[in-house]
Amino acid sequence: MEADIAPVAALIADPSRATMLNALLGGRALAAGELARLSGVSPATASSHLAKLLEGGLVEAVRQGRHRYYRLAGHEVAEVLETLAGISRRTPVTSLRQSRQARLLAEARTCYDHLAGRAGVALLDGMRERGYLRHGELTDRGERVLADLGVDVAKARRSRRRFAPECLDWTERRAHLGGALGAAVTEALMAAGWLVRGRTPRAVVVTEEGREGLAATFACEEPAVGGRL
Amino acid sequence: MEADIAPVAALIADPSRATMLNALLGGRALAAGELARLSGVSPATASSHLAKLLEGGLVEAVRQGRHRYYRLAGHEVAEVLETLAGISRRTPVTSLRQSRQARLLAEARTCYDHLAGRAGVALLDGMRERGYLRHGELTDRGERVLADLGVDVAKARRSRRRFAPECLDWTERRAHLGGALGAAVTEALMAAGWLVRGRTPRAVVVTEEGREGLAATFACEEPAVGGRL
DNA sequence: GGGACCTTTCGGCCGGCGTCGAAGAGTGAA
DNA sequence: TTCACTCTTCGACGCCGGCCGAAAGGTCCC
Secondary structure, eight states: EEEEEEEHHHHHHSHHHHHHHHTTTTTTTTEEEHHHHHTOHHHEEEEEEEHHHHHHHHHEEEEEETTEEEEESSSHHHHHHHHHTTOBBBOOOSSSHHHHHHHHHHSEETTTTEEEEEHHHHHHHHHHHTTEETTTTTHHHHHHHHHTTTOOOHHHHHSOOSSSEEEEEETTTSEEEEEEHHHHHHHHHHHSSSSEEEESSBBBBHHHHHHHHHHHOOOOOOOOOOOOO | OBHHHHHHHHHSSSSHHHHHHHOOOOOOOOEHHHHHHTTTHHHHHHHHHHHHHHHHEEEEEEEEEEEEEEESOHHHHHHHHHHHHHTOOOOOSSSSSHHHHHHHHSEEEEEEEEEEHHHHHHHHHHHHHSSSTTTTTOOHHHHHHHHHHHHHHHHHHSSSSSSSOOOOOOTTSSEEEEEHHHHHHHHHHHHHHSSOOSTTBEEEOOOOHHEEEEHHOOOOOOHHHOOOO
């Protein structure tokens, strides 16, 4: 009669699996062994976990040579994880290394397929302040600017996904740009070299070029990422 | 460093607790004993579950006489549960009674504090078709119509909550009106007697008067609820 | 084919947690 | 005060599920 949320919640409820899912929120497919290493369990245990996540429809698997790559099953799954993060307590920072990583992630990270963190929030603010985006729709001006950046707006429109929804950012407690448009913009920024993926799963770094470009295009006074490190 | 989603997921992962949370999605506070009955466990077990949900910040408790009423801790929690329902498998219908209840809930139910189900989707569709709502904002016309219905739009705007976001409906797989405006509209429709709460936790019934009123105001061709039963 | 590597399956161990009945604390009515 | 009712705490039981090591598929490279 109802949708049975308990089984899905149980999949997320295990710390090892939660760590894996969180890593997959980076948007890229990761090999089973890497997920084992990240979550700190043996390959055997990780394999068992991944089989459950697969069975539960939270991840998809792709075989490639002797590796098996896993990725999130879709943006709906990513949204569930992000929403859940919004009502979860932050884990207290213990080590110096963690604190550095936390600062990096708060600065800029991916939220599955779009930009999040301070950079993501600033991007959305800038698009609004500059009149690119109004009431969840692109203005003519916004359409032109994004086209110049190489954003495939038409493709984003064709997607069945919501076009430009707000996505609540759990570090900033404010909204960043999500949905089909958020993904398209982020893709373009990566292609332009303004953003590059960091080492840890969800990390994103704004390049020097990107900092200038973002400031010029979106008037987000981008806090100096490099200076912080 | 990250938000720790596993503990919260673990709270939702137990079937008894999930049933309780689902019942609380009706938006009303329910007594501990009633939640025990609904989830089919002893009062002792239910009490233990509720203590955990309380500790985890998913519910709030209010003492009133010898009863202790529990309600969801906020709309963020409701959103998590709804999002989770969106990626969960539907439970196969077993009994006739369940099938009847399922039909009723698919027709109209509350999504914590706003209307969901076919009626909720039709309401949003109608508001758009009639030009009350465009790009997530009320038009002047929409503002007038809602004011006539007794909707406190100003209060909804003052709320820190998002104003008129889409809320994905897990029975219809389409959007209904959520957020501060969705809650305000639903409140007004209840006050006007167009909607009344049903017996089971999340059930809502469109009254005869409501059917006419909704059709006249929102042009939602409301499927005949009464005729179906 | 042989060897290194990645991943999965199997078996067994162990801890955590959901479950209940009984008893206790708090409230309301007579 | 006494009884009835609601809810919580306590202690004990039992089971589910995460964990690992060893061994078995596959895959790639030499």
